[in-house]
Amino acid sequence: MITTVVLAVYAFLAGAVVPAPLSRARWTHRSPVLSVLAWQGLMVTFVVATMLAVYHLVLTEQHAHAGLVGLLTLCGLAADATVGGAVPTLSDTPAPVAAAAVVLLPVVRLARCAWRAHRARLRHLDLLALVGEPAPEHGATVVDHHVPAVYCLPGRYRRVVVTRGALDVLSEEQLRAVLEHERAHLRGRHHLPRLWTDAFSRAFPGLPLARHAEEQTALLVEMIADDRALRSHARETLATAMYAVAAGRVPRAALGAGGAGALIRLGRILAPQPRPRRLTRLGVLAATATAPLLPLLVACGH
Template sequence: MLLPLGWLARCAWLARRTRGRQLDMLALVGESAPEYGATVVDHGVPAVYCLPGRHSRVVVTRGALDVLSEAQLRAVLEHERAHIAGRHHVPRVLADAFARAFRGLSLARHAKDQTSLLLEMIADDRALRYHSRDALATAMCEVASGMAPQGALGAGGSGAVIRLRRVLTPQPRPHRVTWLGILAATVAAPLLPLLVACGP
């Protein structure tokens, strides 16, 4: 029990320290862009990413501003804001700590990778509420080569090919019976231990 907790504390501290260094660097080289709610960095490689946490920041490079249309830029910015609003850095730290504490387990390595991919998909879905599939997919392609710094969440992100296929393929809406089943299971799940405990 102490080993996972120790790794969790260490991973949380390392992530916070890394984000702090990135924020310090942005204070020196970044330029505020209130019209986008972001910080612009003079770098030729197209990249869009966010630094989550208490002093969160969305960062856009000049290269991204040069290649993205207004619609594409707005879509990818919404993706990054979804990471911040959803506090996606927290499950990433948890998955990282789990992977480090149990290095020998392939499950731990896969859990870390799949957590990152799922968080990117959640952010994609949030962006698709307000922006077109084409705008988001094109923006993802344009910034795929731009690597986000350590401690940041980038729009290029993990599993880009899987995400692109998912973004460009409309998902069928679940049937009403499916929704009712999910609702019933959600209500029944907390009551199941009580029913088992009170049974004969």
């Protein structure tokens, strides 16, 4: 029973207590790549801790005292192993099933979100085939629309899209800057962490971690793309280009240079802050790597 309480408290901390201060931490916007890893690690930690807490709550006979081998045996992952000479009986079945359900819930949601995003991208590609014009000199597709917007469609059939309004208001250098921003999204596969946070929020609606992770990840991947574009373009150029396309709306399955969080990103670009100290970065990496493992140590420590 103590193990169950400890695991439940650990899951509560990961899912309800830590997200708010992490979203307000000063270092997150100064190191967006590390921040995305931290949010992903926190979500994995919540799933692992919740799974093990449910497992120990449902389990009526404590066969798990033989450590990790016993836990794997009860979960059906080590069918030939025995726990203290005892073979799991039918009375143990609800425990691994309930624990597996906690893991399968976000996995199923992830598959559904991935399929929906894929279908949405295919529909938009069909639309672009009708209304878009190839622009080889920009490596993009131009759409005749008066609102300035630049975005990309990730995935297998990746595409960068520019509206005619954006071509009218952006200089050549500004256009190259926002195009580099979009190509950074495609090269970095930034749609994948956003897809995972979307699935997690659908699997655990109302959970503070789900809400904060989705909001922060969407902002952080844009910051990552900003940093990539700044390697080859001036800050003022990227900032003015972002301002010009900030009001442009993009499809849900796409990633755009403007949109929500543009004001925060503009301030970050024009007033850059130093990266977190090496000790801070190492501490965050260590915490991200060990946090999902601690519930396993608690559950299998015997």
